[in-house]
Amino acid sequence: MFNRLQKVSTKAVLGCLSFLLLIASSSIFAANEPEDRIDPWEGFNRSMFTFNETLDAYVAKPVAEGYHAVTPQFIDTGITNFFSNLEDVLIIVNDVFQLKPIQALSDTGRFLINSTIGLFGFFDVASHIGLSKHDEDLGQTLGYWGVGAGPYVMLPFLGPSNVRDSFGLVGESLSGLGYTQVVDPVAQQGGLWILRNIDVRAGLLSSEGLITGERYTFFRSFYMQRRAYLVADGVVEDEFGDDFDDDFDDGFDDSFDEADGFDDDGFGAESDSEDF
Numbered sequence: 001m002f003n004r005l006q007k008v009s010t011k012a013v014l015g016c017l018s019f020l021l022l023i024a025s026s027s028i029f030a031a032n033e034p035e036d037r038i039d040p041w042e043g044f045n046r047s048m049f050t051f052n053e054t055l056d057a058y059v060a061k062p063v064a065e066g067y068h069a070v071t072p073q074f075i076d077t078g079i080t081n082f083f084s085n086l087e088d089v090l091i092i093v094n095d096v097f098q099l100k101p102i103q104a105l106s107d108t109g110r111f112l113i114n115s116t117i118g119l120f121g122f123f124d125v126a127s128h129i130g131l132s133k134h135d136e137d138l139g140q141t142l143g144y145w146g147v148g149a150g151p152y153v154m155l156p157f158l159g160p161s162n163v164r165d166s167f168g169l170v171g172e173s174l175s176g177l178g179y180t181q182v183v184d185p186v187a188q189q190g191g192l193w194i195l196r197n198i199d200v201r202a203g204l205l206s207s208e209g210l211i212t213g214e215r216y217t218f219f220r221s222f223y224m225q226r227r228a229y230l231v232a233d234g235v236v237e238d239e240f241g242d243d244f245d246d247d248f249d250d251g252f253d254d255s256f257d258e259a260d261g262f263d264d265d266g267f268g269a270e271s272d273s274e275d276f
Contacts, residue, residue: 038152039220045154049216052159056201064201071202078122080203083196084133085114085121086179090172094136098144106131135230139168143231152220160223 039045068076088111095104110126110133118125127133142164143149150163161169172178179196180189211218 038224040151041153045152045220046216048154048156049219051156052154053215055157060197060201061205064198064205067198068202068205076199076202079195079199081114081118081124082121083179083199084124085111085118086182088114089177089179090138090175091134091136093175093177094138094141095134097138097141098136103134103136107134137165137168138171139165139227140231142168143227149224149227149231152224160219162224162227165227 071079088107092104092107092111095101095107110131113126113129113131114121114124117123124133139162147164149165152160152162153166155161155166158169180192183189183192
C-alpha cells in the first residue's frame with residue numbers, strides 16, 4: 001500500500017511539473033483562433049471521422065445496444081455512477097488548479113460521501129443532499145490559464161478533440177489519478193476502460209435522432225462550442241458558425257450529461273456518438 005501511495009505521489013508531482021511547463025509554454029497556442037483556422041487538418045480529421053464512424057457502426061453501437069438490452073436500469077445507473085465517482089478525483093485536482101476552493105471542497109465531500117455511504121459510488125447519495133456534480137478536466141484548466149484551444153483534431157478511437165484538450169488527455173493519463181488507476185494489472189485497467197465506454201455509448205443511443213445536417217460538421221461545431229462553454233463556466237459567445245436552436249441544445253445536453261460523454265477518455269462522443 002505504501003509503495004502504491006508513493007508511486008501515486010510521484011506521478012502527481014510530475015503531473016504538477018508538467019502542468020506548469022504547459023502553462024509556461026502556453027503561447028504556442030493562440031488564445032483566440034481565427035475562425036478559418038479552427039480545422040486546418042480537415043482532410044486528416046475527416047479520415048479519422050470515417051474510421052471512427054465505421055468502428056462505431058460495426059463494433060461500438062452493436063455492443064452498446066446489447067448491453068442496453070440485457071442490463072437492468074438500476075445496474076446501468078449504478079455503473080454510470082461508479083465511474084462518475086472515480087472521475088471526481090481528477091475533477092477535484094482541476095478545481096484546485098483553477099483556484100475554485102469552494103467547488104473543490106464540495107467535490108471532495110461528494111467523493112467521500114459517494115465512496116462510503118454510496119457504496120463506492122454505485123449510489124449517487126451526494127446529489128440528493130445538494131452536492132452537485134461538476135465537470136472539470138485538464139483541458140479546461142489549461143484554458144483557464146489562458147492556453148488557447150488550438151486547431152480541432154479528430155482522434156482515432158477517442159473522438160473529437162483539439163490540441164489543448166489532447167495535451168490534457170495525455171496529462172491526465174500520466175497523472176496516475178484516472179479512473180483506470182484503481183487497479184494495477186493492465187488487463188484490468190483495459191477492462192475498466194472498455195466497460196466505461198460501453199456504458200457511455202449506451203447512454204447516447206437515445207440522442208442519435210437529434211443529430212442534424214452533415215455529421216462531421218455537426219460534431220465539430222458541437223464539440224468546439226461545448227468546450228468553449230465549459231472553459232468559460234457558461235459565459236461564452238457562439239464563435240463557430242453553426243447555430244443550434246435552444247430546444248435542440250437543451251435536449252442534446254440532457255442526453256449528453258446522462259452519458260457523461262464528449263470529452264474525455266473513450267471511444268466516443270467524451271466521445272461523440274460515433275465512438276464508445
